[in-house]
Amino acid sequence: MADFDTGLQRNQANYAPLTPIDYLQRAASVYGDRLAIVHGPIRQNWAETNRRCKQLAVALRQLGVERNSTVAVLLHNTPAMVEAHFGVPMSGGVLCSLNVRLDTDSLIFCLEHGEAEVLLVDSEFEAHIPQIRRKLPHLVIIQVNDALGPQNIQPFAELDYESFLASAKDLDNWQMPADEWDAIALNYTSGTTGNPKGVVYHHRGAALNAMSNILEWDMAKHPVYMWTLPLFHCNGWCFAWTVAARAGVNVCLRKFDAKVCLDLIRDEKVTHYCAAPVVHSALANAPDDLKKGIDHTVKGLIAGAAPPEAVLASMEKMGFDITHVYGLTEVYGPASVCVEHDSWQDLTIEERARLKSRQGVRYHLQAGLSVKNPSTMDDVKANGEEMGELMFRGNIVMKGYLKNPHATQEAFEGGWFHTGDLGVMHKDGYVQIRDRSKDIIISGGENISSIEVEDVLYKYPGVANCAVVALSDEKWGEIPVAFVELKEGAQIQEDEILDYCRENLARFKVPKKIIFGELQKTATGKIQKYELRKQAQALLASPSK
Incomplete structure (x- = not known):
């Protein structure tokens, strides 16, 4: 056996620390x-x-x-x-x-x-x-x-x-x-x-992670990147460093505004941007005259919540090429990607959007993505049905939590980073979130995925944004309540949406109440479900019996 160690040590000539x-x-x-x-x-x-x-x-x-x-x-x-x-x-x-x-x-x-x-x-x-x-x-x-x-x-x-x-x-x-x-x-x-x-x-x-961003997007030299995503959020998913690696252009943006963004896309020939679903939705729902003159390819990454199929479909119709990624602060932003296959091009937009809404497979430079039973650490069956917790391991995982060894140890239990997101593994190896563990609604002993209900609501004409949360109920334990933000000019009655839900969901999954109005969002565009839960509790103080 040859000795591949003696005299072959790391030195200044053959090793330099990786850094952006x-x-x-x-x-x-x-x-x-x-x-x-x-x-x-x-x-x-x-x-x-x-x-x-x-x-x-x-x-x-x-x-x-x-x-x-x-x-x-x-x-x-x-x-x-x-x-x-x-x-x-x-x-x-x-x-x-x-x-x-x-x-x-x-x-x-x-x-x-x-x-x-x-x-x-x-x-x-x-x-x-x-x-x-x-x-x-x-x-x-x-x-x-x-x-x-x-x-x-x-x-x-x-x-x-x-x-x-x-x-x-x-x-x-x-x-x-x-x-x-x-x-x-x-x-x-x-x-x-x-x-x-x-x-x-x-x-x-x-x-x-900056390198993986390039690989997942097949990003050519000199991209023109628009900063719709806050740089304070996971360091802009590491894209400040990604753009430098490709010697691209940082198109800065103090605050999101659909008109300003569409003007910048047109005038600066923006090629790439990242955002939460509500930001993509705002661009897709902007008046057609604001989109005139945008005739070049624009690529977007979507994350922050499982993207509704309706949003993905509308962006594709608009001519934007949207890729779904998934991650958390603890994994430098995105660490998995829904890789698209050539065969998907033969599908309808709606079928393609359904596939693209999955969280996908690990980033190139992330070592592992799995769905496991958090109690046994066994992999769930790849049947698209058995639920488990999504977990990461590898190069794109945080050092840990500052001054919090207990939380760090908990997060890394069993040699994997525990995301707290619940989902399934499909037979093709793609993972899909069913819900955050805290967002699963348990009504009468039945689990209701808020994401499933939201996907149905997003497909209803006139719905711009929506969120489904749990409301405490004396009889059922919890019941689903939906918050709906309408597109400009849309006029929809509660009964119309409820009838539509009854046609497309199991009876126990149908929201018990629709609350119309603008949804509260974080600076990164995520819908603040914890605020909506409090709002639902206050508005519906007398729960159904």
């Missing part, structure tokens, strides 16, 4: 004069972007930021946010991107728990600063005055972003990670019950 920082360096070196960022009047190339990221890294190091220092940002999808995704890790620090919709107390919790030393904050969020200062007097706050943000805002911090960048002295004073297992980012979960958990990413996972 390297993607920026290559883009600047090879494609320095190509456009990197578009934002209103700003058109910035990759060489300029690299220089600004170096300035940010150096300025942070001059403040004392080093390995494992937490640098938090409270920013929209602006140039500064893109730059922070490179400049912060280039300083050795760990990027903590905060949800812009959090209240002040929640922001303070994240800043304290993550031991943030620096906070970059958009001037729009000035109102949070006095309370943050009182609670965290040693936090260094840097004010970012965005070109398309509020104007004429008085200074509320000792430092402003542009002056801070200009203060950088030695632009070689930045670093690559010594170890690819070093933390690159800290992302807080939504915290719908109790305090949010701090999910820690490493450089290796960030680099590999």
